[in-house]
Amino acid sequence: MSNFPFAIVGFDLDGTFIDTAGDLTAAVNETLTFAGRPTLSIAQVETMIGGGAKHMLTLGLEATGGCTPEAFRPLYKRMLAHYEAHIAVQSRPYPGALEALDRFDALGVKVAIVTNKFESMARKLLGELGLLDRFATLIGGDTLGKGLSKPHRAPIDAMIGRLGGEVGVTRTAFVGDSIYDMMAARNAGIPGIAVSFGFLHQPIEELGADAIIDRYDELIPTLQRLAA
Known part of the structure; x- marks a missing residue:
């Protein structure tokens, strides 16, 4: 024993x-690109990870110009869908x-x-x-x-x-x-x-x-x- x-x-x-930084960054950046925003580096996204996906995307959007509550929900759903489909690439x-x-x-x-x-x-x-x-x-x-x-x-x-x-x-x-x-x-x-x-x-x-x-x-x- x-x-x-x-x-x-x-x-x-x-x-x-x-x-998981690579795959999370890819999901955030795909969503930011869709929203017409600049993308973020892995180092930037790493500082946003830890409080859950919603918190991560909120910080990503705040860093690239902000986001209204109405615009956030479809972007959040898009990010989750992309991440789920590419969850273990990197x-x-x-x-x-x-x-x-x-x-x-x-x-x-x-x-x-x-x-x-x-x-x-x-x-x-x-x-x-x-x-x-x-x-x-x-x-x-x-x-x-x-x-x-x-x-x-x-x-x-x-x-x-x-x-x-x-x-x-x-x-x-x-x-x-x-x-x-x-x-x-x-x-x-x-x-x-x-x-x-x-x-x-x-x-x-x-x-x-x-x-x-x-x-x-x-x-x-x-x-x-x-x-x-």
């Missing part, structure tokens, strides 16, 4: 486990991510995805990449209902419950790249580990993480240090 100090480790998806796991899952499997640690992406989109992405069955559960931004996505603690609590744990008792950690991730972990009373290679909106030192990793091979030693 493993003596690893954590029984459950959750991961954010975009910018944490999967580098998206790939970050280096070392799959090896980290292998190590957790060997240690008997349950792993999950908790994302602000729509659950259907997250499920499709992981399915097309052949990774869906690597996670014990998947919780999306719309899984629990309106207002219950990160930074709310509810998705973390739901993850623990789904994996047979007990909130406040089962040793759990969460890995992410945004303030939403670290706040959700903090609100749930568990350690939050920030990845420096994600879609950062601000200096990583300002996220309030319990630890920062630069590569996935640092994750397990970091968790062991946190537990000690």
Whole structure:
């Protein structure tokens, strides 16, 4: 039986486990082009990712001239349709991510995805990449209902419950790249580990993480240090 100090480790998806910047940027830019706007760079779009698709497009439109509520809805539907149809063209796991899952499997640690992406989109992405069955559960931004996505603690609590744990008792950690991730972990009373290679909106030192990793091979030693 493993003596690893954590029984459950959750991961954010975009910018944490999967580098989705290329496909998200393509979807935003196709929509901006349709609307007669200038396109954005991947680096610009990366700073807009993390709060869900609607938030991302809102920021993209604001950066290129603004948008009325009436004009937004059809553009939003267009972006979602394009993204769904091209969801795994460029998206790939970050280096070392799959090896980290292998190590957790060997240690008997349950792993999950908790994302602000729509659950259907997250499920499709992981399915097309052949990774869906690597996670014990998947919780999306719309899984629990309106207002219950990160930074709310509810998705973390739901993850623990789904994996047979007990909130406040089962040793759990969460890995992410945004303030939403670290706040959700903090609100749930568990350690939050920030990845420096994600879609950062601000200096990583300002996220309030319990630890920062630069590569996935640092994750397990970091968790062991946190537990000690």
